[in-house]
Amino acid sequence: MADLALLERLCCARGISGCEEEIREIILEEIRPYADCVEVTPLGNLLAFKKGANRAKTKLMLNAHMDEVGMTVTYIEDNGLLRFATVGGIDRRVLCGKPVTVGKGVPGVIGAKPIHLLTSEEREKSVPVKDLYIDIGALSRQEAEEAVSPGDPVTFDSLFDTAHGMIKSRALDDRAGCAILIDLLKKPLLYDMLFAFVVQEETGLNGSKTAAYIADPDAAIVVESTTAADVAGVPEDKQVCHVGSGPVLSFMDRRTIYDRAYYQMAFDAAKETGVSCQAKQAVAGGNDAGAIHVSRGGVRTVAVSLPCRYLHSAVSLISQKDFHEAETLIERLAEKIAGGE
Structure with missing residues (x-):
């Protein structure tokens, strides 16, 4: 077994x-x-x-x-935010707000434009990957580049749980x-x-x-x-x-x-x-x-x-x-x- x-x-x-x-x-x-x-x-x-x-x-x-499946860093913005591409088939609806790990252990979160700045039409749709970013807390490109680089892998952070006869991970x-x-x-x-x-x-x-x-x-x-x-x-x-x-x-x-x-x-x-x-x-x-x-x-x-x-x-x-x-x-x-x- x-x-x-x-x-x-x-x-x-x-x-x-x-x-x-x-x-x-x-x-x-x-x-x-x-x-x-x-x-x-x-x-x-x-x-x-x-x-x-x-x-x-x-x-x-x-x-x-x-x-x-996961993501990879493609570009670092001047403000320290990371642009990314998906690796494998990920439904973009599951991305926004998810905690992730970048490279060799840098924690981050996938973010998007705040909801109060969206139009009524935008609120009804999932956010395109091109409009998402990863926030690792860096305040500049230079600060972000000290921790991550384009090409670094990005994985979701999640639990491993075996309650109720199931496995969630x-x-x-x-x-x-x-x-x-x-x-x-x-x-x-x-x-x-x-x-x-x-x-x-x-x-x-x-x-x-x-x-x-x-x-x-x-x-x-x-x-x-x-x-x-x-x-x-x-x-x-x-x-x-x-x-x-x-x-x-x-x-x-x-x-x-x-x-x-x-x-x-x-x-x-x-x-x-x-x-x-x-x-x-x-x-x-x-x-x-x-x-x-x-x-x-x-x-x-x-x-x-x-x-x-x-x-x-x-x-x-x-x-x-x-x-x-x-x-x-x-x-x-x-x-x-x-x-x-």
């Missing part, structure tokens, strides 16, 4: 796309005693091979991404997937398997594209988080998936048509292990499977996702039950695929 303390450590570490070093070091520390071979690729992916009791009949790669996408794969790698395996912890998923699936090329697998399981819209005001047929109803299986998204046999095999694995499971009831979004399944001559690919509310925001929410059941399902599904079923 994946460790909540490890998940907290992963979620509280910082690692927007292109700045995954802190996450990679935590994962390396956790898996080195258990992996037979570990490689860090030029782009920054972490590939770990572990021998099982049997040689795999199908060469399988299990994949999770290390990076999170920043970066559950996809540190929860990383935690699951770490725990699986620590266990005795029935078959040889390759574990890929990849970079830059949020900015174009770059890490998975290169990892799949190097690894050259026959099959892949992508472990992700996916949007759950089971909240007030959303019609039942638009809720996509439900928190607490088990891991989510996708038949298609905007980047991938998933292997139909593996999709059914995942439901079979859920039934065999007695865990809940649900189909993603929309063709939307995408994940590392989009790059993996078209690598080289093609890779048979399936995705197992955690239903997650408030994805790509300062605080997301998943169910502890879904988190643990996803690992059980993935372990059995990996055995079935690697065993040649």
Whole structure:
């Protein structure tokens, strides 16, 4: 069962796309005693091979991404305020007023023009990113430049809470997937398997594209988080998936048509292990499977996702039950695929 303390450590570490070093070091520390071979690729992916009791009949790669959405400093104003760009897909409605950390630990807050200076039309709209700024308390460009520079990463500050059987935190996408794969790698395996912890998923699936090329697998399981819209005001047929109803299986998204046999095999694995499971009831979004399944001559690919509310925001929410059941399902599904079923 994946460790909540490890998940907290992963979620509280910082690692927007292109700045995954802190996450990679935590994962390396956790898996080195258990992996037979570990490689860090030029782009920054972490590939770990572990021998099982049997040689795999199908060469399988299990994949999770290390990076999170965030921001980066683009310009420092004369008054010390920082302009920024988003890194990954962030809904601009969640930005204003959020506490953030810039660079190597500089606290700040995302600000905007005061509401009493807005027109009635402006008050009804979310503030464009170009009109937002980060305030670190500096009173001049010179003072700000002593602490930060253009290109510095910016991450949300948030809690890690496990009340009511849930997990609320920043970066559950996809540190929860990383935690699951770490725990699986620590266990005795029935078959040889390759574990890929990849970079830059949020900015174009770059890490998975290169990892799949190097690894050259026959099959892949992508472990992700996916949007759950089971909240007030959303019609039942638009809720996509439900928190607490088990891991989510996708038949298609905007980047991938998933292997139909593996999709059914995942439901079979859920039934065999007695865990809940649900189909993603929309063709939307995408994940590392989009790059993996078209690598080289093609890779048979399936995705197992955690239903997650408030994805790509300062605080997301998943169910502890879904988190643990996803690992059980993935372990059995990996055995079935690697065993040649």
